[in-house]
Amino acid sequence: MDTASIKALIEQGLPDARAEVRGDDGVHFEAEVVSAAFAGKLPLARHRMVYATLGERMGGEIHALSLKALTPDEAARRQ
DSSP: OOHHHHHHHHHHHSTTOEEEEEOSSSSEEEEEEEOGGGTTOOHHHHHHHHHHHHGGGBTTTBOEEEEEEEOHHHHHHHO
16 A cells, blocks of 8 residues: 555545555555544544554555654644
């Protein structure tokens, strides 16, 4: 699986999301996902929302995903 495919799956599954995905070996990835849908949700719920967009690929084609899930306001404060 490549980073562009993961980015596309996340952004299709969370229509307002913006995702940046990195990974060099094809099975271990890092992603930062910014979505207004995360507002009011705890980190675990946010991660589950992202994992749901990837379905059975998690634990299979995607061995590991380090994830930052932020609202647009949280992302803006980080810059």
